[in-house]
Amino acid sequence: MTSSTLGKAWQWVMNSLTNHNTLADYLEPLINGVVPGWRADRLRSYVTHVRNENADMYSLVIKPNKKWKGFEAGQYIELTVEKNGAWMSRYFSISSSPEYFQITGLIELSIRIQEQGRITPWLPNALKANGIVNISQAMGEFTLNPEHQNICMIAGGSGITPFRSMLQQLNLQSAQSNQNITLMYYARSDQHFLFEDEFKQVSNLNPLIQLNLMNSEYDGNINQSHLDVFVKPESDTHFYICGPSPMIVLTRKLLQEANINSDHIHYEFFGPEPLSLDIQSEGAAILFERSNKQIESDADETSTLLEIAEQNNLNPVSGCRMGVCHQCICQKKSGVVYNTKTQTYSDTGAQEIQLCISVPVNDVVLDL
Amino acid sequence: MNMQATELNKQDSQKWASRPDDETLNHFAQDLNELRERTMEKVGSDDAKYIRNVIRVQRLSEIAGRILIVLGFLHPAYWILGVLALATAKILDNMEIGHNVMHGQYDWMNDPNINSRNFEWDNAGDSGSWKRYHNYDHHTYTNIIGKDRDFGYGLLRLSDDTRWKPKNVWQFFVYIALCLNFQWGVAYHELAGERVFFKKSRKASKLPVTREQLKFAFFNKAARQLFKDYIFWPLVCFPVFLQVFLGNLVANLLRDIWTNTIIFCGHFTDGIHTFKESQCKNETQGQWFYRQILGSSNLEGSRLFHIMTGHLSCQVEHHLFPDVPAKHYPQMAEEVRAICAKYKVPYNSAGFFKQYFSVVKRIVKYSFPTKKSSRLASA
Numbered sequence: 001m002t003s004s005t006l007g008k009a010w011q012w013v014m015n016s017l018t019n020h021n022t023l024a025d026y027l028e029p030l031i032n033g034v035v036p037g038w039r040a041d042r043l044r045s046y047v048t049h050v051r052n053e054n055a056d057m058y059s060l061v062i063k064p065n066k067k068w069k070g071f072e073a074g075q076y077i078e079l080t081v082e083k084n085g086a087w088m089s090r091y092f093s094i095s096s097s098p099e100y101f102q103i104t105g106l107i108e109l110s111i112r113i114q115e116q117g118r119i120t121p122w123l124p125n126a127l128k129a130n131g132i133v134n135i136s137q138a139m140g141e142f143t144l145n146p147e148h149q150n151i152c153m154i155a156g157g158s159g160i161t162p163f164r165s166m167l168q169q170l171n172l173q174s175a176q177s178n179q180n181i182t183l184m185y186y187a188r189s190d191q192h193f194l195f196e197d198e199f200k201q202v203s204n205l206n207p208l209i210q211l212n213l214m215n216s217e218y219d220g221n222i223n224q225s226h227l228d229v230f231v232k233p234e235s236d237t238h239f240y241i242c243g244p245s246p247m248i249v250l251t252r253k254l255l256q257e258a259n260i261n262s263d264h265i266h267y268e269f270f271g272p273e274p275l276s277l278d279i280q281s282e283g284a285a286i287l288f289e290r291s292n293k294q295i296e297s298d299a300d301e302t303s304t305l306l307e308i309a310e311q312n313n314l315n316p317v318s319g320c321r322m323g324v325c326h327q328c329i330c331q332k333k334s335g336v337v338y339n340t341k342t343q344t345y346s347d348t349g350a351q352e353i354q355l356c357i358s359v360p361v362n363d364v365v366l367d368l
Numbered sequence: 369m370n371m372q373a374t375e376l377n378k379q380d381s382q383k384w385a386s387r388p389d390d391e392t393l394n395h396f397a398q399d400l401n402e403l404r405e406r407t408m409e410k411v412g413s414d415d416a417k418y419i420r421n422v423i424r425v426q427r428l429s430e431i432a433g434r435i436l437i438v439l440g441f442l443h444p445a446y447w448i449l450g451v452l453a454l455a456t457a458k459i460l461d462n463m464e465i466g467h468n469v470m471h472g473q474y475d476w477m478n479d480p481n482i483n484s485r486n487f488e489w490d491n492a493g494d495s496g497s498w499k500r501y502h503n504y505d506h507h508t509y510t511n512i513i514g515k516d517r518d519f520g521y522g523l524l525r526l527s528d529d530t531r532w533k534p535k536n537v538w539q540f541f542v543y544i545a546l547c548l549n550f551q552w553g554v555a556y557h558e559l560a561g562e563r564v565f566f567k568k569s570r571k572a573s574k575l576p577v578t579r580e581q582l583k584f585a586f587f588n589k590a591a592r593q594l595f596k597d598y599i600f601w602p603l604v605c606f607p608v609f610l611q612v613f614l615g616n617l618v619a620n621l622l623r624d625i626w627t628n629t630i631i632f633c634g635h636f637t638d639g640i641h642t643f644k645e646s647q648c649k650n651e652t653q654g655q656w657f658y659r660q661i662l663g664s665s666n667l668e669g670s671r672l673f674h675i676m677t678g679h680l681s682c683q684v685e686h687h688l689f690p691d692v693p694a695k696h697y698p699q700m701a702e703e704v705r706a707i708c709a710k711y712k713v714p715y716n717s718a719g720f721f722k723q724y725f726s727v728v729k730r731i732v733k734y735s736f737p738t739k740k741s742s743r744l745a746s747a
Contacts, residue, residue, distance in 0.1 A: 016592035017600065019488040025481050029423040041480065085416030087478040317576045319504035324690060326472035326484050327504050342408070352475040352483060 042080055042134035043068050047127040048106065053194050057158065058124050059095065059110045064135060071107075071138030073097055073165040078136040079109065081123065087134075088119055089349040093242075094138065095161040095195075097168035110194065112158035118347055142268040144169075146179070148238040152230045153183045154222065154251055156243025157192070160185055162268075163242065164195050167209065171202045182210040184226065186243070189217055222251055227258065241267040284360040288314055288368045289333065297360055305330075305337065306355035309368060316355060316368055323357040330355050335364030388711060393654030396711045400657055403703050404689050407696050415693045416477050422464050422675070423482070430457035430490075437615035438605045447615060454619035456676075459626055461490045463678025464694070470499055472691045493554035494589040497582065500575065501558045507690055511635060511663035512643045517561050519635065519642065521546065521553060525734045527642050532737040539735050550624040551593075559586055626676075629724060630667070634683035637665040638726035639716050658713060660687040666701065666717035673720075674698055684715065 011021070018026035024040035032038040043065035051059045060079075071077075076093045096108035114120045127133065144151070144166045153163045163183060170177050187193050193213055203211040214226070230237045239260065241251050248267050255265055286305070287294045291314055297303065306328055309316050319327030323341040329352050337346045337358040345361060346353060388396070433454030440447025466489035468474070474482045481487075488495045501517065509515035513529040520526045524543060525536045546553050559565065564579055575582070597616035602609045641662035648659065667673075667681035674681050674697070682697035685704055692700070701717075708715040 012592070013595075013600070015488075016596045019490055020481065027427070028481060029420050030427050033420070033424050082413075082416075085411075085413035086476055089478075315576070319500070320508045325499075325503040325507055326470075326475070326691060327499065329472060329475065329485050331485070342405075351478055352472075352485065354472075 037082060037132040037134065039080075039134050042136065045133055045135050047131040047133055050124045050128060052124075053110060054191055056113045056192075057110060057194060058113070059108045060123070060127065060133075062107050062109065062133065062135065063105055064101075064107060068135065069137055070101060071098060072143045073169040074143040074162040075138040075140040076142075076162075077109075077138055080134040080136075081119070081126065081131075083119070083122065083126070088347060090119055093140075093161040093165070095164045097165050097172055099169050099172035103172075110158065110161045110164070119349070140268060142240070142242065142266065144179075144240070145238070146177075149179060150230075150235065150237040151179055151181045152227075152237050152239050153181065154186075154239060154241045154243070155183065156186045156222075156247040157188070158194075159241075159243030159247070160194055161242075163240070164198070167199065167202050170209070171205065177206075178208065180208050182212065182230070184212045184214055184222070186214045186216055186219075186222060186247070188215075190215055222247065222254065224254055224258070227254060236264070238264050238266065241265070245269060284335075285363045286360055287363075287365045288312070289365055290368055302359055304340070304356055305353075305358045305360060305364070305366065308360070309355065309366075314368060318356060321356045323354050326354060328355040329353070331367040332358075333365040333367055336361040337364060387655070387658060388713070390652060390654070392711060393652065393658055395654075396707065396713065397652070397654035397657055399707045399710070400688060400704070401653075403700060403707070404692060407689075407692055407700055410696070411476070411693055415474070415695065416479075418695055419465070419469075419474055419477075419482060419693070422460060426457050426460040426465060429453045429460070433457055433619065434601060437612055438608055440611050440615065441608055447611065451615050451618045451622070454615065455622035455626075458490050458619060458623040459676060462623065462627060463630075463680065464675050465489075465678075466491070466495070467678045467680070468694045470495060471503060473693045475691075490593075491554060492551040492590050492593045493557070494585040496577075497558045497585055498554060501561065503690070507687065509648070510660055510687060511641065512645055512648055512659075515645055517557065521557065522560055524731060526636055526730055527734065528738050529642050529644075532734075536735050540731055543731050547625055547628040548621060550628040551620065553628075555586060555590060558582065630677045630680050632727045633667055633720070633723045634664060634680055636727045636730055637716060637718075637723045638730065639714070640665060657688055660684070661704075661708065661713055661715065663687070664716070665723060666715075667720050667723055668717060669720060671698070684717070 014023060015021065020026040022040060024031075028038070028040045035044070038044050045062050045064045045068070048061045048063050051061065053059055071094055074093070076091050078089050078091050080087050080089045082088075092109040092111060094107050095110040096106070101107050111120055111123065142162055153166075155163050163185075167181075167183070170179075170181075183199065185193065185199070196213070199211050203209045214222075219226070230239075239251075239255060241248050243251075248269065252265060252267065256262070284297050285294060286297060286308060288309065293312060293314065295308070295312055297308060303311070306316065306318055306321070316330060317327050319325035321328075323339075332346070332351050332353045334348060334350065336348055337353055338344075338361050339346065339353075339357055340359060341354075341357045346358070387393075430453075433450045433452075433456070436446045436450025436453060438450075440450060466487060469482055469487045470484050470489075472484040475484055477483075484499070506516050506518040511519055513519065513527075520530070523546060524539050525532060558575075559582055562575065562579065562582065564582060577585075597620065598613055601616065602612040605612045641659075643659055643663070648655075651659070661684055664683040664687045666684050667677065669677075669681060679694035679697045680686060682694070682701050685692075685697040685700045686694065688704065689697075689700070705715050705717070707713075
């Protein structure tokens with residue numbers, strides 16, 4: 001018998017005995033009765049303290065569980081907290097460096113308070129000290145390639161977090177890097193520059209690192225003239241972009257117009273990538289992840305996700321079509337939907353939704 | 369024959385004529401929707417704590433039950449206690465946890481193990497199959513003859529809506545057999561509806577799964593349950609093989625009797641209404657609520673009784689609000705009763721023994737052909 005058939009047999013026996021996938025899942029309620037917040041599929045960790053960065057940002061300092069495997073600068077984690085009985089998840093880039101984690105055993109998440117948000121304004125008070133969070137292993141490919149010689153980092157607002165991790169790493173690690181790095185950091189006002197002193201210190205210590213603080217009040221949004229220095233035809237500069245979606249879309253467009261090779265442009269969207277580069281479009285993009293199908297709905301679209309899925313020849317299981325039978329339940333990985341039965345808007349994170357009474361409000365990713 | 373049919377139709381339409389008019393039912397629906405909203409505002413961490421505690425009790429009684437059954441060789445009392453603990457675990461798992469979780473009552477918790485999509489219960493029935501015919505067919509078309517196969521389970525004649533056949537004479541014994549093997553009835557229900565194993569199979573199936581998937585799910589789940597209770601645990605405790613085998617058998621039996629009895633009290637009591645498909649076309653929400661109430665009946669009892677029935681004791685509230693966490697039903701029941709009184713809608717609620725007796729009476733009564741005179745008399 002091969003090990004995979006043995007594995008399957010073991011899985012079948014476990015399913016039979018516990019009606020769960022693993023014994024840990026079966027025992028989870030007993031264990032978290034003693035160890036609050038314990039979950040079989042996540043890493044239970046502590047928030048050691050919450051640091052205010054400015055009026056609308058704060059950093060969570062987290063001591064990850066021993067089973068957490070570490071990360072590379074630029075990666076993100078899923079943070080899960082229990083709020084009013086419900087598990088709520090959000091993705092955040094780690095803003096501190098791997099080297100810092102080596103030294104202190106701590107990581108930091110720097111979080112912008114979303115005014116209408118359900119989680120970000122609530123988190124700091126809920127977690128003040130020794131609050132319990134569940135984290136995932138680190139994910140993401142938005143990391144600094146050591147072979148890139150000339151680098152332009154473009155950060156918008158809270159999109160600074162992965163770059164702070166990368167620059168802190170360069171500063172703390174013993175081996176001197178010989179990469180040429182320019183950081184273009186866009187923020188709404190002088191008060192909104194995060195880690196300003198730290199960045200200044202880094203660029204003072206390392207002459208290869210240039211810091212450009214771009215205050216949008218005076219300098220405006222990113223435009224061609226800001227990039228002129230870097231887009232010389234013979235240049236081999238690699239561009240790393242992180243920020244709000246419209247900013248990423250705009251920057252990509254500018255770089256493409258300047259004939260920058262697309263393998264020199266690196267960026268990361270949380271959620272589905274907007275379909276077109278035209279930032280005027282206000283429709284919602286819907287990504288059916290399992291079927292690997294992405295479609296765009298009209299801005300004034302009122303079709304439910306069930307109808308949209310059916311129009312696109314996906315045939316999800318459905319039943320009463322009035323929100324009673326829960327046959328069409330589906331996991332929404334991210335995005336906001338409007339529930340036509342309860343007339344409420346959903347959370348932005350991962351949730352179970354009923355397709356027959358859910359209308360997409362913004363970009364939605366479905367596990368379908 | 370013709371004469372009889374017209375009279376019966378007349379009788380039906382008279383019964384239906386007592387349905388309040390559309391406007392009244394719209395107000396009725398509004399009151400019920402407001403009740404739902406008020407209740408959902410309260411749903412939160414208390415409900416999460418509650419269901420996790422019920423699951424803890426279920427886990428502990430399952431583990432304790434399986435150990436005590438083995439210890440039965442020390443004294444038979446341990447065996448009896450063990451069987452009762454295991455039966456309690458199975459009842460909690462199937463009713464207060466499984467049934468309610470699979471209705472989506474706790475989907476808002478975002479917990480992958482307490483979730484209608486993933487939950488699998490300690491019962492021979494495949495949960496996917498059950499969700500299709502129960503959550504959809506039964507809850508959408510409650511008591512519509514020909515649509516809701518839960519009305520008599522295709523085995524029992526429980527009203528004049530179905531024609532009497534000679535086999536109905538011994539339906540009381542069919543009922544006893546179903547009661548003792550209820551989990552297998554649950555498992556086989558959908559396959560029976562599709563007539564999967566018989567020649568007269570349905571040509572136009574509306575199911576979202578193929579017949580092969582249906583068969584696979586049936587045999588896979590049945591094999592898992594049989595393996596667990598009658599092969600694995602008895603073999604692991606080999607010296608007391610028979611003791612464990614029998615203990616598990618009795619625990620399953622007790623669970624089957626209890627769940628069947630409670631469920632029969634939900635829709636087959638005295639005064640329950642049945643409906644024709646034609647009457648329910650293009651129903652408004654108010655008419656749908658009205659039908660759910662007329663087709664369901666409640667049991668009164670203590671908090672523990674409600675929990676052990678999975679709150680199916682509040683069948684009326686469950687049918688009105690199938691995805692509201694069930695622990696709120698007893699409180700909602702008081703308000704639903706008041707709303708029904710306000711709109712003069714009948715509300716069927718009584719103690720367990722009274723309701724169960726009326727179920728048995730119904731099963732016996734419809735074992736025999738109904739005399740024309742008594743049909744008219746019952747109008």
